[in-house]
Amino acid sequence: MQKTLAERWKLALKMYVSFFQIGLFTFGGGYAMLPMLEKECVDKHAWTTRDELLDIFALAQCTPGIIAVNTATFLGKKQAGLPGAVMATLGVISPSLVIISLIAALLKNFADLEPVQHALAGVRAAVTALIFASVWKMAKGALKDPVSIALAVIAFLLVALFGVSPVAIVLGAALAGYLFFAVLKEHGKEGDA
Amino acid sequence: MKTLLLLCLNFFKTGLFAVGGGLATLPFITDMSNAHPDWFTKADIANMVAVSESTPGPIGINMATYVGYHMFGVPGAILTTLSLTLPSFIIILILAGIMEKYSENRIVKAVFAGLRPAAVGLIAAAGFSVLLIALFPGYSGSTVFDMSGITALFSWKALVFFAVVMAATQLPKLKDLHPVAYIAIAAVVGILFKF
Numbered sequence: 001m002q003k004t005l006a007e008r009w010k011l012a013l014k015m016y017v018s019f020f021q022i023g024l025f026t027f028g029g030g031y032a033m034l035p036m037l038e039k040e041c042v043d044k045h046a047w048t049t050r051d052e053l054l055d056i057f058a059l060a061q062c063t064p065g066i067i068a069v070n071t072a073t074f075l076g077k078k079q080a081g082l083p084g085a086v087m088a089t090l091g092v093i094s095p096s097l098v099i100i101s102l103i104a105a106l107l108k109n110f111a112d113l114e115p116v117q118h119a120l121a122g123v124r125a126a127v128t129a130l131i132f133a134s135v136w137k138m139a140k141g142a143l144k145d146p147v148s149i150a151l152a153v154i155a156f157l158l159v160a161l162f163g164v165s166p167v168a169i170v171l172g173a174a175l176a177g178y179l180f181f182a183v184l185k186e187h188g189k190e191g192d193a
Numbered sequence: 194m195k196t197l198l199l200l201c202l203n204f205f206k207t208g209l210f211a212v213g214g215g216l217a218t219l220p221f222i223t224d225m226s227n228a229h230p231d232w233f234t235k236a237d238i239a240n241m242v243a244v245s246e247s248t249p250g251p252i253g254i255n256m257a258t259y260v261g262y263h264m265f266g267v268p269g270a271i272l273t274t275l276s277l278t279l280p281s282f283i284i285i286l287i288l289a290g291i292m293e294k295y296s297e298n299r300i301v302k303a304v305f306a307g308l309r310p311a312a313v314g315l316i317a318a319a320g321f322s323v324l325l326i327a328l329f330p331g332y333s334g335s336t337v338f339d340m341s342g343i344t345a346l347f348s349w350k351a352l353v354f355f356a357v358v359m360a361a362t363q364l365p366k367l368k369d370l371h372p373v374a375y376i377a378i379a380a381v382v383g384i385l386f387k388f
Contacts, residue, residue: 023250025373031319033251035372043369051309058308059288061315064212065281068251073285078293082286089282093274096250100258101270103244111243115384120247122383124327125351126375129358131320133368139313148310155314160321167212169311177307182300 003080011080012087018045019072019091026068027123031057033068035130038137047079050138062170068092147180197265200232201276204257209280211253216242218253218277222260233263253277327351350388354379 003011018040026033034053041047048056053071060070069089076088103110110116143149151173158164207221219242226233233241241263245255254274261273295301328351358375361367382388 021373025249025376026251027247027249027376031316032323034316035375039372054309054312055305057316058305058312060285061312062212063281063284063288064209065278065284066208066218066251066253069254069278070281070285073282074289077286077289085282085286085289089278092251093254093278096248096254096258097270097274099248099250100244100255101262101267103248104259104262104270108240108244111240111247116247118386118388119380119383121327121330121348121351121388122354122379122381122386123376124323125355125383125388126358126379128320128324128327129355129362130372130375131316131323132359133362135313135317135320138316142309142313148306151307151310152314152317155311156317156321157314159315159318166315169315170308173307173311174304175307176311177304178300180303181306182303185303 005083008080008083012076012083014045015047015072015076015080015084016087016091016094019076019088020094022072023068023092024095027120027127031067031131032127033071034134035127037071038134041075047075050141054138054142058170058173062167147176151176196232197269197272199229200261200264200269201272204260204273204276205280207253207257208277216252218256222256225260233260237263324355327355348388350386354382354388 022033022036022040025036034057037053038050042050042053056071056074057067059074060067063070069092072088072092073085076084076086078084080087107113139152143152155169155173158169159166203221203225207218211217211221219238222238222241223235226235226238241256241259244259245252248255254277257273257277258270261269261271263269265272292301328348330348330351358379361370361375
């Protein structure tokens, strides 16, 4: 399945266009891009799966840098090597470069404009619903056993109610995964034999 | 020239140490302003945050672009943004290589079996905090127990619209609609009904 360099660049250009769209329609950063990512990278182009998106988000959570950029780099590298990583990353940052430069030059009071504030409030309510719809689809795929369900609920409660750092959650979940799915299962098998 | 180099170096450092996204870059930018008061002021920062949050694109990238443009025009915007991006670009390239190599490893598989459900919980929690901000405009706390915004007005319009979009995403014909369509409609609805 090795792609030639020409094929990689062709795919990389396609990724630039997709990630440009994702950057252009992500309001609020971070997880707000999830519904766009899911549509473009899972449903439309099959560059990744919902499960792998969760893996990338967990990794991006505890590596430095912007989550959107980390995701673009990771998927670009996986699909089309270095050209893919470069083009997907440039794609996700290009809209910001253009829009912010224009606003900084022409419309310094952009954020205070009344229509902008109303539009953003509307977008915020809709994006929240889209995020929950995405989470629901991902949960159906990723939460199939009691341990997984418990991990998801505990992670949600710790962050939503007690403001625990996501980095701590990711490290704890990695350890729990190792204990439950590697160590305990091994013991289970020995017990059965 | 020297200032531009120093500015890029500062954003490279931010990209290397700001973990978690969103407003994680903000403390670094405040530090920059403290160390170099002639670069930009606290009022500039407040304006940057407002613009970054109300325009599309990752907030950290928007802030870097704004500072770069503010100080050196378009070349500055491009260079600061690339400086911020470069550290995580390199780190993720290395990580992606390692993951491809060990994806079939038993321990790696177990670790990710634990990470995936936690990521579901984290994203749901993030969605929940955005929901609080959408329903209580003016709410500024970070958890449910943080009641700093409890006196903020409850927005019935936002709640109804949230419920409508939520229902639409479950309907057979509408559920495959591109998120772009929802976002465009939401912006129009927000302006028309004065959210």
